Amino acid sequence: xxxxxxxxxxxxxxxxxxxxxxxxxxxxxxxxxxxxxxxxxxxxxxxxxxxxxxxxxxxxxxxxxxxxxxxxxxxxxxxxxxxxxxxxxxxxxxxxxxxxxxxxxxxxxxxxxxxxxxxxxxxxxxxxxxxxxxxxxxxxxxxxxxxxxxxxxxxxxxxxxxxxxxxxxxxxxxxxxxxxxxxxxxxxxxxxxxxxxxxxxxxxxxxxxxxxxxxxxxxxxxxxxxxxxxxxxxxxxxxxxxxxxxxxxxxxxxxxxxxxxxxxxxxxxxxxxxxxxxxxxxxxxxxxxxxxxxxxxxxxxxxxxxxxxx
Amino acid sequence: xxxxxxxxxxxxxxxxxxxxxxxxxxxxxxxxxxxxxxxxxxxxxxxxxxxxxxxxxxxxxxxxxxxxxxxxxxxxxxxxxxxxxxxxxxxxxxxxxxxxxxxxxxxxxxxxxxxxxxxxxxxxxxxxxxxxxxxxxxxxxxxxxxxxxxxxxxxxxxxxxxxxxxxxxxxxxxxxxxxxxxxxxxxxxxxxxxxxxxxxxxxxxxxxxxxxxxxxxxxxxxxxxxxxxxxxxxxxxxxxxxxxxxxxxxxxxxxxxxxxxxxxxxxxxxxxxxxxxxxxxxxxxxxxxxxxxxxxxxxxxxxxxxxxxxxxxxxxxxxxxxxxxxxxx
Numbered sequence: 001x002x003x004x005x006x007x008x009x010x011x012x013x014x015x016x017x018x019x020x021x022x023x024x025x026x027x028x029x030x031x032x033x034x035x036x037x038x039x040x041x042x043x044x045x046x047x048x049x050x051x052x053x054x055x056x057x058x059x060x061x062x063x064x065x066x067x068x069x070x071x072x073x074x075x076x077x078x079x080x081x082x083x084x085x086x087x088x089x090x091x092x093x094x095x096x097x098x099x100x101x102x103x104x105x106x107x108x109x110x111x112x113x114x115x116x117x118x119x120x121x122x123x124x125x126x127x128x129x130x131x132x133x134x135x136x137x138x139x140x141x142x143x144x145x146x147x148x149x150x151x152x153x154x155x156x157x158x159x160x161x162x163x164x165x166x167x168x169x170x171x172x173x174x175x176x177x178x179x180x181x182x183x184x185x186x187x188x189x190x191x192x193x194x195x196x197x198x199x200x201x202x203x204x205x206x207x208x209x210x211x212x213x214x215x216x217x218x219x220x221x222x223x224x225x226x227x228x229x230x231x232x233x234x235x236x237x238x239x240x241x242x243x244x245x246x247x248x249x250x251x252x253x254x255x256x257x258x259x260x261x262x263x264x265x266x267x268x269x270x271x272x273x274x275x276x277x278x279x280x281x282x283x284x285x286x287x288x289x290x291x292x293x294x295x296x297x298x299x300x301x302x303x304x305x306x307x308x309x310x
Numbered sequence: 311x312x313x314x315x316x317x318x319x320x321x322x323x324x325x326x327x328x329x330x331x332x333x334x335x336x337x338x339x340x341x342x343x344x345x346x347x348x349x350x351x352x353x354x355x356x357x358x359x360x361x362x363x364x365x366x367x368x369x370x371x372x373x374x375x376x377x378x379x380x381x382x383x384x385x386x387x388x389x390x391x392x393x394x395x396x397x398x399x400x401x402x403x404x405x406x407x408x409x410x411x412x413x414x415x416x417x418x419x420x421x422x423x424x425x426x427x428x429x430x431x432x433x434x435x436x437x438x439x440x441x442x443x444x445x446x447x448x449x450x451x452x453x454x455x456x457x458x459x460x461x462x463x464x465x466x467x468x469x470x471x472x473x474x475x476x477x478x479x480x481x482x483x484x485x486x487x488x489x490x491x492x493x494x495x496x497x498x499x500x501x502x503x504x505x506x507x508x509x510x511x512x513x514x515x516x517x518x519x520x521x522x523x524x525x526x527x528x529x530x531x532x533x534x535x536x537x538x539x540x541x542x543x544x545x546x547x548x549x550x551x552x553x554x555x556x557x558x559x560x561x562x563x564x565x566x567x568x569x570x571x572x573x574x575x576x577x578x579x580x581x582x583x584x585x586x587x588x589x590x591x592x593x594x595x596x597x598x599x600x601x602x603x604x605x606x607x608x609x610x611x612x613x614x615x616x617x618x619x620x621x622x623x624x625x626x627x628x629x630x631x632x633x634x635x636x637x638x639x
Binding site: 047050052072073075076078080082084085086087089091096099100102103104105106107110114117118120121133147149151152179180183184 | 316317319320321322325328335338342458459462463464470637
């Protein structure tokens with residue numbers, strides 16, 4: 001699989017404590033979610049890739065360039081949206097995007113034209129002529145996104161990009177990420193705590209725990225259940241339906257009074273489910289192929305690690 | 311909402327070389343400080359001493375044609391270049407001794423006269439203006455970025471902490487050049503235009519270089535110290551306080567230490583040399599005198615030069631270290 005980041009043996013210590021410990025990581029082309037609990041080393045990893053922190057060991061390639069040797073020229077091909085609330089005091093929104101374009105080497109007029117274009121794409125209206133310190137948190141997120149995109153980078157690194165956005169803005173934001181990845185062939189590394197965002201836009205997931213890669217796999221593989229089965233939602237009386245299914249020899253897990261999961265071959269168990277629902281007069285509202293929830297997998301991986309460490 | 315939203319588009323084109331990106335930091339900084347009304351007023355006032363210097367150059371050129379202007383010119387010059395204390399200065403003004411010796415040829419006289427006038431320009435009014443302008447501008451240059459984490463935006467592009475600090479320093483270089491180098495070059499050009507003798511350009515060819523060196527000596531260490539203060543705090547007022555405190559404390563200490571021999575020129579000279587390094591203002595003044603070639607050989611010291619270089623290196627080193635340190639998670 002082609003990769004945008006391929007780094008081996010990455011170690012970073014702060015005052016003797018490992019922030020990243022011998023990390024071997026391949027970030028494939030596409031949208032990759034970088035997950036991990038607080039202090040797991042996500043931000044350190046991102047800053048190390050950008051060359052903003054020096055690393056103790058590690059080498060590899062980022063966007064085809066030798067890392068960390070050519071990290072300065074690599075930065076020209078990366079758009080970075082920092083987690084921190086950062087802005088240049090006194091500049092208008094459009095000026096700060098233009099400045100970022102100029103820092104990436106665009107000529108002044110072209111930088112201004114491009115800044116307006118990207119601000120339109122990010123849905124920043126006339127607010128672009130206001131000083132950035134007067135922006136709300138949501139506006140600042142949009143502005144940072146525009147700054148990350150203005151030089152048309154190959155790889156976009158987004159550190160907690162949807163923080164402070166209302167639900168509508170968040171959906172729009174994720175749509176933009178999806179469009180950039182699928183229509184404009186951008187690779188995106190999305191570091192977030194919001195698993196829903198990952199589930200919605202990512203093709204690949206990396207989980208970091210205590211400075212080590214715990215999992216790196218495609219989202220589809222992560223969500224594939226170990227056992228096949230069906231996820232059922234009923235209007236009510238899920239427990240009664242579950243009891244009936246157990247009497248018929250099926251393995252059933254209940255999740256409240258409206259959801260249950262039935263394990264087994266889909267073709268054979270579906271007939272039994274319909275028969276049981278008819279007999280118990282339980283109305284089936286929805287039936288899907290059973291999948292592992294990302295949240296479940298994430299918690300499992302993190303707790304496994306915690307358990308192993310304790 | 312935009313009238314026409316064409317959505318995201320790919321971009322390809324020629325980019326400026328990486329080594330030149332510090333100029334964006336400088337350009338942005340200049341554009342931001344230029345929005346301040348007070349700064350523009352200060353810069354306007356700071357250009358007035360150049361007019362006085364031009365008047366002096368004009369007076370000298372007139373004196374080369376008309377002897378009656380010679381005494382007036384010597385008085386003008388003596389009242390502006392007397393470092394030996396108030397009583398001595400008053401005597402000189404009352405009975406001006408000729409700084410420009412009538413026995414010298416006209417080429418030597420011209421070189422000496424222009425050098426003295428430019429020294430006065432750099433040494434007295436502009437050195438003070440520099441302190442004021444840097445005190446107004448420099449404290450916020452890095453501290454604002456530290457407070458708003460703007461440095462992350464700069465450094466996420468092909469820019470090292472070193473080039474970031476250099477870009478910020480260029481904001482100061484530009485402003486200080488506006489009140490020192492450009493007016494001084496204008497004074498020099500004015501002198502050439504007023505001079506009836508075309509060979510004056512050959513007689514004074516080294517003066518523009520002395521102007522550049524004098525500017526560098528004034529600007530480099532002061533910018534380095536100011537940026538170091540700015541990088542050490544997120545509150546620009548603390549940096550401004552530290553900046554003015556260094557100058558005022560140094561000056562007052564120097565005056566106290568050398569004041570006991572104020573009315574005795576010989577003792578004063580010895581004390582001034584001994585305590586010179588205490589006051590940044592007097593160190594810079596000493597170097598200006600040396601650059602413009604008016605310092606007697608026996609007063610030459612290596613200490614001020616070493617101090618100047620050390621302060622510049624340490625100042626920039628601190629600023630660079632602080633910016634790089636802020637990047638740590």
